Amino acid sequence: MRDVVISGVGMTRFGNLWDYSIRDLAVEASVAAMRDAGVDHVDAIYVGNFSGGTLIEQEHLGSIVADYLGLTPVPSMRVEDACASSSAALKVGFLDVASGHSDIVLVVGVEKMTDVTTERATYSLSLAGDREYEGYQGITFPGLFALVARRHMYEFGTTRRQLSLVAVKNHENALRNPNAQFHIKITPEDVEMSTLVADPLHLFDCSPISDGAAAVILTTVPIAKKLSSVPVRIAGIGQGSDTIALADRDSMVGFKATVEAARQAYKMAGISPEDVDVAEVHDCFTIAEICAIEDLGFVPKGKGGEAVESGLTSIGGKIPVNTSGGLKGKGHPVGATGVAQVVEIVEQLRGSAGDRQVENARIGLTQNLGGSGGTVVVHILEVM
Amino acid sequence: MRDVVISGVGMTRFGNLWDYSIRDLAVEASVAAMRDAGVDHVDAIYVGNFSGGTLIEQEHLGSIVADYLGLTPVPSMRVEDACASSSAALKVGFLDVASGHSDIVLVVGVEKMTDVTTERATYSLSLAGDREYEGYQGITFPGLFALVARRHMYEFGTTRRQLSLVAVKNHENALRNPNAQFHIKITPEDVEMSTLVADPLHLFDCSPISDGAAAVILTTVPIAKKLSSVPVRIAGIGQGSDTIALADRDSMVGFKATVEAARQAYKMAGISPEDVDVAEVHDCFTIAEICAIEDLGFVPKGKGGEAVESGLTSIGGKIPVNTSGGLKGKGHPVGATGVAQVVEIVEQLRGSAGDRQVENARIGLTQNLGGSGGTVVVHILEVM
Numbered sequence: 001m002r003d004v005v006i007s008g009v010g011m012t013r014f015g016n017l018w019d020y021s022i023r024d025l026a027v028e029a030s031v032a033a034m035r036d037a038g039v040d041h042v043d044a045i046y047v048g049n050f051s052g053g054t055l056i057e058q059e060h061l062g063s064i065v066a067d068y069l070g071l072t073p074v075p076s077m078r079v080e081d082a083c084a085s086s087s088a089a090l091k092v093g094f095l096d097v098a099s100g101h102s103d104i105v106l107v108v109g110v111e112k113m114t115d116v117t118t119e120r121a122t123y124s125l126s127l128a129g130d131r132e133y134e135g136y137q138g139i140t141f142p143g144l145f146a147l148v149a150r151r152h153m154y155e156f157g158t159t160r161r162q163l164s165l166v167a168v169k170n171h172e173n174a175l176r177n178p179n180a181q182f183h184i185k186i187t188p189e190d191v192e193m194s195t196l197v198a199d200p201l202h203l204f205d206c207s208p209i210s211d212g213a214a215a216v217i218l219t220t221v222p223i224a225k226k227l228s229s230v231p232v233r234i235a236g237i238g239q240g241s242d243t244i245a246l247a248d249r250d251s252m253v254g255f256k257a258t259v260e261a262a263r264q265a266y267k268m269a270g271i272s273p274e275d276v277d278v279a280e281v282h283d284c285f286t287i288a289e290i291c292a293i294e295d296l297g298f299v300p301k302g303k304g305g306e307a308v309e310s311g312l313t314s315i316g317g318k319i320p321v322n323t324s325g326g327l328k329g330k331g332h333p334v335g336a337t338g339v340a341q342v343v344e345i346v347e348q349l350r351g352s353a354g355d356r357q358v359e360n361a362r363i364g365l366t367q368n369l370g371g372s373g374g375t376v377v378v379h380i381l382e383v384m
Numbered sequence: 385m386r387d388v389v390i391s392g393v394g395m396t397r398f399g400n401l402w403d404y405s406i407r408d409l410a411v412e413a414s415v416a417a418m419r420d421a422g423v424d425h426v427d428a429i430y431v432g433n434f435s436g437g438t439l440i441e442q443e444h445l446g447s448i449v450a451d452y453l454g455l456t457p458v459p460s461m462r463v464e465d466a467c468a469s470s471s472a473a474l475k476v477g478f479l480d481v482a483s484g485h486s487d488i489v490l491v492v493g494v495e496k497m498t499d500v501t502t503e504r505a506t507y508s509l510s511l512a513g514d515r516e517y518e519g520y521q522g523i524t525f526p527g528l529f530a531l532v533a534r535r536h537m538y539e540f541g542t543t544r545r546q547l548s549l550v551a552v553k554n555h556e557n558a559l560r561n562p563n564a565q566f567h568i569k570i571t572p573e574d575v576e577m578s579t580l581v582a583d584p585l586h587l588f589d590c591s592p593i594s595d596g597a598a599a600v601i602l603t604t605v606p607i608a609k610k611l612s613s614v615p616v617r618i619a620g621i622g623q624g625s626d627t628i629a630l631a632d633r634d635s636m637v638g639f640k641a642t643v644e645a646a647r648q649a650y651k652m653a654g655i656s657p658e659d660v661d662v663a664e665v666h667d668c669f670t671i672a673e674i675c676a677i678e679d680l681g682f683v684p685k686g687k688g689g690e691a692v693e694s695g696l697t698s699i700g701g702k703i704p705v706n707t708s709g710g711l712k713g714k715g716h717p718v719g720a721t722g723v724a725q726v727v728e729i730v731e732q733l734r735g736s737a738g739d740r741q742v743e744n745a746r747i748g749l750t751q752n753l754g755g756s757g758g759t760v761v762v763h764i765l766e767v768m
Contacts, residue, residue: 001483052511059514060759066515067625072641073624077472077761080463100482118550239460242456243447243456244448260457261459
């Protein structure tokens with residue numbers, strides 16, 4: 001396999017972008033990434049998108065993106081893996097360059113969610129779960145993750161306050177990210193006083209509904225060296241799957257797919273969890289970040305809540321997590337999230353993360369989860 | 385790049401399979417392909433599916449397929465490129481093995497379309513076109529391809545009878561395919577007497593709404609040699625894109641994305657159109673087959689109608705096309721079609737196509753088109 005590097009990154013801000021269509025979003029992020037890399041053509045395009053069909057009545061986004069970038073007849077396809085769609089698209093772009101089939105690849109994740117009602121968005125999101133055995137019975141994602149949270153509290157003594165502190169930290173980080181949806185400092189009391197969504201999860205335990213796009217340019221080492229941007233190598237890639245339905249699993253306090261994806265990625269990169277300097281993980285709900293840092297091996301199973309409370313995962317802590325603000329603070333345009341995580345890590349490894357910069361970050365990791373953990377993709381990036 | 389071979393194929397029959405869920409369909413085809421290859425595990429799964437979200441309210445089919453095959457935590461993802469979804473998934477599977485990242489990969493295409501009304505299915509299909517500039521104005525795919533047909537008749541003198549003869553040939557071939565949706569011999573008069581859908585296209589110019597799945601196992605040459613099945617090499621892969629909207633193109637009498645995909649695939653395989661012994665092309669409408677055989681270089685532009693009339697593309701002709709019955713006769717479960725085309729070519733190259741066998745077939749080609757040509761994927765297969 002050839003080494004693959006990220007030579008360009010770009011993203012839109014995340015939020016209620018009512019002036020932007022999905023085409024605008026994809027084009028803005030893609031052009032930003034191409035400009036950052038200093039390339040004016042690509043050999044292939046991979047689009048991560050979750051629910052164009054049910055949210056904006058538009059499938060076939062591969063063609064749309066190539067078209068609106070003016071890049072036809074370049075090959076272009078959409079990859080869907082629920083909330084892990086654009087991490088999966090990045091994996092495909094990696095394979096394309098690694099194989100020698102393409103030299104320069106654009107990967108763009110995009111989602112347009114705020115043109116519909118919250119009810120419709122919740123419905124669309126629920127299609128990432130088991131429609132027949134979960135959705136038809138009335139449970140949606142807040143309910144599923146509430147079950148995970150309750151069980152985690154029961155088995156390990158994780159506290160309501162520890163959940164709150166995940167949201168507090170990520171909002172704090174988002175204050176330093178100009179692209180974040182929220183620039184609001186919150187307290188644990190704000191989280192606990194917000195509307196109860198699915199006990200024990202309150203509104204501020206949940207990531208928001210967002211519009212946005214994020215893009216990266218992948219290429220080979222020789223080409224990257226000729227470009228002006230600082231290249232970041234994709235050192236490890238891992239992906240795991242699990243049952244679509246939460247109830248079909250042996251355990252609800254962690255995600256097997258994260259463990260498997262991390263195992264593959266660490267092995268490929270030849271590193272251990274303690275080598276990771278900074279990570280973006282999938283905090284669709286506060287409990288998900290706690291499970292993620294355990295499943296990735298940053299802390300032992302059951303110790304995630306304490307880790308957050310101790311400041312281990314804050315900027316300045318041993319392993320800063322979700323410096324971008326995470327899904328909670330930065331926003332969660334589903335199909336864009338995986339690539340946006342990678343954009344943040346590239347900024348950190350380049351040393352260009354501004355007020356939220358982690359000192360001496362050399363190795364970064366992203367963990368992107370689809371559904372209630374039916375899919376997880378992990379990427380490990382490192383400074384060259 | 386490592387050579388990639390197809391070591392197993394499997395498919396369900398196509399049709400109104402009301403006893404089958406999408407899970408059943410994907411599992412039946414996948415297990416058949418794994419049995420044919422003689423493998424009991426895979427390193428990765430790629431699922432081609434177009435509109436799980438709008439047809440059966442189920443996204444995240446990567447997880448579903450891994451789950452119902454009992455193969456978790458194997459990586460699994462869905463690829464969507466409108467009607468070319470599973471050809472695109474096959475391309476990704478190819479890249480995975482070619483790169484050295486995986487050794488054995490399952491690619492399965494699946495679609496469940498008959499659980500909804502015809503109106504709903506037509507709506508879902510229309511999301512492969514330009515929703516804002518085509519769909520909202522009221523035009524659906526029969527209308528778009530009717531425009532192509534009219535223009536082709538105007539520019540080249542293609543006749544109504546030549547369109548009919550595509551359907552007649554493909555129904556004739558489908559009679560010899562046990563998996564085909566239709567086993568009905570038709571005449572040109574039957575086509576021309578059937579309901580007018582979008583002038584000049586009648587009902588029998590249109591492929592049907594279908595359920596079905598098709599699967600292949602991809603692997604390396606060394607592994608394939610240890611397996612019992614006859615391996616077929618993927619010699620060439622090509623993919624092209626075009627504007628999502630038909631009206632944005634310079635020409636409506638052919639598909640630029642087909643020309644581009646074919647150019648890439650011929651170059652990679654080191655062959656010319658005249659080297660192809662048998663082809664499966666995307667006859668979603670009769671005019672599409674005529675355009676395809678021109679755009680692929682089997683006959684000059686404008687001569688496709690005459691070619692069909694002369695028997696050039698019949699079994700026994702110079703270049704038999706759609707020996708399986710094509711989308712018209714075999715059925716068109718959208719996300720399954722691309723892999724099903726590949727299954728037919730593998731059967732032909734193995735010499736196991738029964739009553740529809742093309743003699744001495746050594747090189748075969750598939751052409752799978754998405755939307756009104758916004759995406760086209762071409763694969764070239766050859767006997768090892």
